[in-house]
Amino acid sequence: MVPGSFVSSYLGYDYTWNSSTKTSVITSRAPEDEDDQDGEDGPELGGDPVPDSVAFNWGISSDYTEEYNKANSHNTASEISDDNDTSSNITSIKMDSPFSSNIEVYAINSYAPFGKSTVKINDQTLNLHINNSYLEESDTKEYSLGGKLTDHITATTDHSDLSTDIDFDLMDPNTSYELSLSDDKCTLYLTLYPNYISNIEAGTQAGNDYVKITGLRELNVDLTENGNIISLEIPNTINSVGEQYLNTALNTLQSVTSTSTDGNTTKIILETSGSANYEVTNTGNTYLLTFTEESSNDNLDYALQIKIPDEVFYSEITNEDLYYNNQIVLRIPGDYRDLYNTYPIDSSNSVISDISVGYKNDMTEIVIGTTKLQGYKLKDLGGYIGVALGNPRDIYKNIVVLDAGHGGTDPGASRKLNGVTINEKDLNFKIMYELTQKYFNAEDSEIKAYYSRYNNTKVDLYERAAFAKKVGADLFISLHMNANINTSPKGTEIYYTGSNKATTDNGLNSKILANMFLNSLPGKIGTDKRYISDKNLAVCRENTVPAILIELGFMSNTSDLKKITDSDFQEKSAEAIYDILCDVFSSYPTGR
Ligand SMILES: [Zn+2]
Structure with missing residues (x-):
């Protein structure tokens, strides 16, 4: 009945709904909440603006430099094209990763040298096709080798052309890889490289706080919000920035915590001052979260400015959205019909069809009629109520x-x-x-x-x-x-x-x-x-x-x-x- 809360909370006023009297009460919050005085436009999203200031820039910690560089610099090799005269009999598939590294190496062993082998990725499956080869003992084998990048491997031999397909179920379809052979060509190595968080930066840009997270490859970020805490969980990544915490004390962004990778998920926690608005842009390997001021309200034109009686506080004025009648009702305690005769409510906005002032239940009722359904926001303009009108999608x-x-x-x-x-x-x-x-x-x-x-x-x-x-x-x-x-x-x-x-x-x-x-x-x-x-x-x-x-x-x-x-x-x-x-x-x- 009174969907005014959105309006009031957005404008920085507290709103309560009293279900017994079916009235809403709007009270202004402490003045420090109203901080939209800078008049800045929003950030140029999608471009590459220069930050006003950078609060911190966390790069790759020394513990991870070597493996990150390795993962970053490898050349994706997807084919071994040697021919082999003798068929290779695949005897085993084992994990052969370097000690204390997040890179996973799978060794495929045979008694005879391997021939032409090719890698292709389809969705979540990496397919390794090996010509002139067969599995020993049985035509299909399954492996679970406890990897974090692939946890299930299926190998199948096709006897019609004597080839073997080894399918690796990938946790992340963007996994990068490398194919190589041992010197004796009897072991085929498939190396899988994890994705890394390589940089976390925060600062202010065009007057708005931001956090930028950069990965080695595309980041798939899961954002959850709980009060003034925003949690970013990034699966299938290694956090090469490591454990970090900083009290940024920026305008909106209060602190950033970077946790060490748990399993294979990196968690980054943002603490904000109150519940904050933000926009996310995810381009390439960069995830940018920009906090937006609630300034869109201040940029609104107020279609109406209605005088507040001297004896009345703005917080005492209630509103009701009669969208089904294309009407908005403002209720002011007391009889101020005379006041609005002296100060008629004037609007040149063509969307307003009529305005009437009446008196009902000890309240002055101002009914604003519009030519079509309108979303609205109210604001205390100091002695006047500003009423902004617009298409609902422009308002809410x-x-x-x-x-x-x-x-x-x-x-x-x-x-x-x-x-x-x-x-x-x-x-x-x-x-x-x-x-x-x-x-x-x-x-x-x-x-x-x-x-x-x-x-x-x-x-x-x-x-x-x-x-x-x-x-x-x-x-x-x-x-x-x-x-x-x-x-x-x-x-x-x-x-x-x-x-x-x-x-x-x-x-x-x-x-x-x-x-x-x-x-x-x-x-x-x-x-x-x-x-x-x-x-x-x-x-x-x-x-x-x-x-x-x-x-x-x-x-x-x-x-x-x-x-x-x-x-x-x-x-x-x-x-x-x-x-x-x-x-x-x-x-x-x-x-x-
Ligand atoms: Zn029904």
């Missing part, structure tokens, strides 16, 4: 449509519990509309939720899908309760449809979204985990964004029905939907 970082299934004359499934008829539409609405609001409207929420229905009415399925397009949503989540003629099925299922081909710029699609929900939701709310299923449902199929339908539990099963009608469970479900969406946007950032 992440947008979802939350769809409470059924409604109005369409009750969905119905079952009786203790003599009372329970309708699916009401359960869907309670969880998906009423209970989700305080999470999506919370102070630190970065997700704007639009609701496909906001009361007990029947909304056409095509209209629900079209609504996601209209509001510029990134994702669409529908909530339903399941039912079956059989009373035994219970648990949570997630539906998507393969015919919805929508994929976000970051590669998120409906099926990935369905899997993320299936893997987290049942555990968070205590239902049985069932499965994801490709079903041709209109709300999923007609959507232009990744869309899923959650069947939370079975109304036809006694134990599930008890759960889904329980208010604690409903609360937990609303929170879980919010939490999972935060994870989704963290793994697949919109880039806005």
